[in-house]
Amino acid sequence: MCIEPCRDVVCTFWSILNQGPMTLTITLHTLIVLPMVWIYFDEKKKMERGDIPTE
Amino acid sequence: MEKVSVWSSNRFWRRSATWVTGVSAVLLILLTFDSMAQMKMGTAADLKNKVDKRIPSPTVINYKIDYQLSRARGHEVPIIGGMDANGKSKYEVKEKFFGRDNYSEEEARTLIHKGKLTIQAKNCMDCHTFLGNGAYYAPDLTKAWLDPTWETLAPAYGGKEYAIAAFLQNPPAMAMHERKMPNLGITKDEAKAVVAYLKFMSAIDTNGFPRNFGKIKGAVNAWK
Numbered sequence: 001m002c003i004e005p006c007r008d009v010v011c012t013f014w015s016i017l018n019q020g021p022m023t024l025t026i027t028l029h030t031l032i033v034l035p036m037v038w039i040y041f042d043e044k045k046k047m048e049r050g051d052i053p054t055e
Numbered sequence: 056m057e058k059v060s061v062w063s064s065n066r067f068w069r070r071s072a073t074w075v076t077g078v079s080a081v082l083l084i085l086l087t088f089d090s091m092a093q094m095k096m097g098t099a100a101d102l103k104n105k106v107d108k109r110i111p112s113p114t115v116i117n118y119k120i121d122y123q124l125s126r127a128r129g130h131e132v133p134i135i136g137g138m139d140a141n142g143k144s145k146y147e148v149k150e151k152f153f154g155r156d157n158y159s160e161e162e163a164r165t166l167i168h169k170g171k172l173t174i175q176a177k178n179c180m181d182c183h184t185f186l187g188n189g190a191y192y193a194p195d196l197t198k199a200w201l202d203p204t205w206e207t208l209a210p211a212y213g214g215k216e217y218a219i220a221a222f223l224q225n226p227p228a229m230a231m232h233e234r235k236m237p238n239l240g241i242t243k244d245e246a247k248a249v250v251a252y253l254k255f256m257s258a259i260d261t262n263g264f265p266r267n268f269g270k271i272k273g274a275v276n277a278w279k
Contacts, residue, residue: 007127014089043067047059
């Protein structure tokens, strides 16, 4: 089975999420790193267009 | 097209930092609420309805408390009122505490509160730790109720709660360690309340802290 049943004393969203290091890692990367990738390409596009004045 | 370097752009790093800080702040706030929910004390009804709580109702002193390895969770967990086939608490087996196993929630709460006040007044944390907090001179008391030493002494005192209470009222007389606990002038009523607090605390699910309690020679069972 892919998703193990929650083993915590009091089951919450977070304890289900924290089944092991992998689930938490994937979630945090989705939340934090993926938007940063988007920010990177957004900034690149703006710089290439010359929208950003040089500092 | 002009060749640009995003990595050396201040704007990129500023936006990234803002994003990471913002997400982390929201995450921490959500986790705080989660911790508060996890730490909410259970009620007598929870024990009756066999609902697992990290911190059980004070009426847990009416039940037998054990500390068993949970294969599913990978560490030891408090077992309240007997263990079922799945290694979980049954909340059935009662145990007399100073001759009674029918303390009401109000009575048990008052007793444990008095125990807490005594523990604070006598500065137990000057030497001991509770739930990992305190000084490292004397043993951690989180699971002191489950120390096998008390089982050894129980028959002579008519129960382990009586043995612990007798020890607390005059520790030098029952010294069992080179670092002798001094006599702190704990009265009979205070000792009973402290024992109630210790029993209650041993039923708190601490994610296996302290690990292997009762199994390491020297750490407990000093008389053997």
